[in-house]
């Protein structure tokens with residue numbers, strides 16, 4: 168299973184996530200986030216990680232120029248748009264970085280979201296980074312659209328199975344493996360990857 172650990176602000180957490188087998192780490196640059204990371208810190212962590220961990224930047228309603236500047240300076244590889252960004256912004260950013268577009272679920276996912284110009288869609292709760300969740304079957308209308316789907320929102324080591332049952336492209340979590348916003352919890356991270364590793368998708 169591909170697991171993205173989001174809200175990384177400390178090198179030790181990033182290195183632990185890498186050692187445990189994380190596919191990706193996320194740096195939150197969204198204004199007002201409790202996990203907002205300093206640009207130079209993100210860059211230092213990016214440079215310290217090995218080549219096979221994807222560095223994702225999370226942005227919210229920040230224009231393409233700002234996103235591209237931060238992504239380049241922090242040595243990011245993927246951009247995640249987590250606000251109400253118009254499709255033109257995703258197209259402009261997508262000429263430089265793969266784009267993940269996040270949508271908040273307040274009911275079943277809208278199949279029309281598959282038209283958004285991003286190859287991968289992240290289905291979050293209506294309160295990003297809060298640990299809030301939603302009925303996982305709300306993701307189903309998008310599973311057959313050909314888009315890569317990443318469920319997020321309130322995933323923990325304890326409830327991992329129900330989201331993995333969707334057989335998603337990847338999963339994303341932040342607060343479920345933290346002891347405080349932006350500070351990861353070693354025991355929770357270990358529990359998550361121990362469970363994620365033994366899961367057999369039956370492919």
Ligand SMILES: O=C(O)c1ccccc1NCC(=O)[C@H](O)[C@H](O)COP(=O)(O)O
Pocket residue numbers: 173174193195197200201202203225227249291292294295296297298299319320321322339340341342343
């Ligand atoms: O985490 C934040 O503080 C945040 C703030 C603003 C926009 C996005 C944010 N996080 C993005 C993520 O990808 C989180 O991992 C996702 O919302 C799930 O969070 P959680 O429910 O805590 O696992």
